Amino acid sequence: MKVLFLDIDGVLNRFGDEDGNGRTTERIDDFFIGLDAELLQIYNAMLSRISVTVVLSSTWRHWQEMRDHLKENGVEYSPYDTHPS
Numbered sequence: 001m002k003v004l005f006l007d008i009d010g011v012l013n014r015f016g017d018e019d020g021n022g023r024t025t026e027r028i029d030d031f032f033i034g035l036d037a038e039l040l041q042i043y044n045a046m047l048s049r050i051s052v053t054v055v056l057s058s059t060w061r062h063w064q065e066m067r068d069h070l071k072e073n074g075v076e077y078s079p080y081d082t083h084p085s
Contacts, residue, residue: 001053002050002051002052002053003052003053003054003055004052004053004054004055005055005057006054006055006056006057006058006075006077007057007058008035008058008060008066008070009058009059009060011039011043012035012036012039012040012043012075013033013034013035013036013039014036014039034069034073035069035070035073035075040073040074040075043075044074054076054077055077056070056077
């Protein structure tokens, strides 16, 4: 079985510098920013070519709102495929 350990910050979004320069996604609240459409497209294209089990290793796994945001944007993973805390 092939496994992909998926982080989100810096992989499917870009923070930019401390002033937000270079950020490519909108800040959803004071805590996190959303997903970058271009990076998400690259990620999905990669997944369409390989067969892997996606393990969510990001700190996003700790918050339901963030997991919901991933699902709403088509980032699939199984609930049992999350790295433990």
